[in-house]
Amino acid sequence: MTAMDAMVECRDVWKSYGAQPVLHGISFRAMPGKNLCILGASGGGKTTLLKVLFGAHRPERGAVCIDGTDIARLPEHELDLVRRKFGVMFQGGALLNSLTVAENIALPLQQHTKLDDDTIQTMVKIKLHQVDLLQAADKLPSDLSGGMLKRASVARALALDPKILFYDEPESGLDPIATSRVDQLINQMRDTMGITNIVVTHTLESVRRIADHVLLLDQGRVLLDGTVEDLLASTNPRVRRFRTGELEAEEGTGARAQGYYKDLLM
Ligand SMILES: Nc1ncnc2c1ncn2[C@@H]1O[C@H](COP(=O)(O)OP(=O)(O)OP(=O)(O)O)[C@@H](O)[C@H]1O
Ligand SMILES: [Mg+2]
Structure with a gap:
């Protein structure tokens, strides 16, 4: 791969339910070792796009290239090999509640590798250390704070040493301090391990802190593909209405109040 090759690339992707x-x-490209934030009003297709990117949904048309492999029409058993290249952090974390944090992180290693138990335990400790959760190894997910749960989910997503991490609203439900900690972790993954992070987020402080690149979706189309500065400077009327929160108020579920995006301008 050359420096200019995308880690993730969509070309003319169509998906219906x-x-x-x-x-x-x-269509867009996410470059290796960079953070891409996917933004847009509620219902605009962000989660759907993420699911197409990690192969949970197949598009009807178009190419979805992950590290050079088009997964759009790849047979399931070959898709499994590509899935090894990425980790996914779902909304809510989705750890198994009957297992400890350490056992949750060991699970993908037990399922997808032939490593012996001692090696797996060592790797689990490394992952926990990376997210600063060694002290919580033997706790159950139900005994963790919201922020710790998110970090534990990142540790599990890291289990198989992925090149790409996908996150769906990693900051949802967190207070500003826990949010900032998750953002630091996302940047740390990029800066220390060269991971490509693809982050669906609604938290504008987070966009400012982490985004190298922004993709703004509007009713299933790319409205803007550029930097945070491009988002702020755009004179496109719909981008302007997105910035002021009007699009969300008119088309979203109402969960995100009008003016939500105003703090981007400050
Ligand atoms: N599994 C599904 N089956 C049918 N329709 C779906 C499914 N998932 C999503 N949709 C519909 O597709 C559209 C886009 O949904 P999606 O979840 O991708 O939006 P989103 O941008 O992630 O929204 P939010 O910001 O609220 O999470 C919505 O109209 C939604 O109702
Ligand atoms: Mg969503």
Whole structure:
């Protein structure tokens, strides 16, 4: 791979649920070792795009290249090999509640490698250390704070040493301090391990802290593909209405109040 090759690339990706079209010809590139933030009003297709990127949904049309392999029409057993290249942090964390934090992180290593138990225990400790959670190894997920849960999910996503991490709203439900800690962790993954982070987020402070690149989705189309500065400077009327929160108020679920995006301008 040369320095200019994308780690993740979509070309003209279309995806519907039944008769409802959701993604209308999405194209973009995410470069290796960079943070890409995916933004947009609620219902605009962000989670759907993420699911297409990690192969949970197949697009009807278009190419989805992960580290040079087009996964859009790859047979399931070959897709499993590509899945080894990335980790996923779902909303809510999705750790198994009956297992300790350490056991949760050991699980992908037990399922996908032939490593002996001692090696797995050592690797689990390394992952926990990377997210600053060694002290919580033997706790159950239900005994962790929201921020610790998110970090534990990142540790599990790191288990198989991925090149790419996908996150769906990693800051949801966290207070500003825990949010800032998750953002630091996302940057640390990029800076110390060269991981490519693809982050769906609504938290503008986070966008400012982590984004090398921003993709703004609007009703299943790419409205803006550029830097945070491009987002702030754009004179496109819909981008302007997104910035002021009007698009969210009109088309979103209402969960994100009007003016939510105003702090980007400050
Ligand atoms: N599994 C599904 N089956 C049918 N329709 C779906 C499914 N998942 C999402 N949709 C629909 O697709 C559209 C896009 O949903 P998606 O979850 O991708 O939006 P989003 O941008 O992630 O929104 P939010 O910011 O609220 O998370 C919505 O109209 C939603 O109702
Ligand atoms: Mg979503």
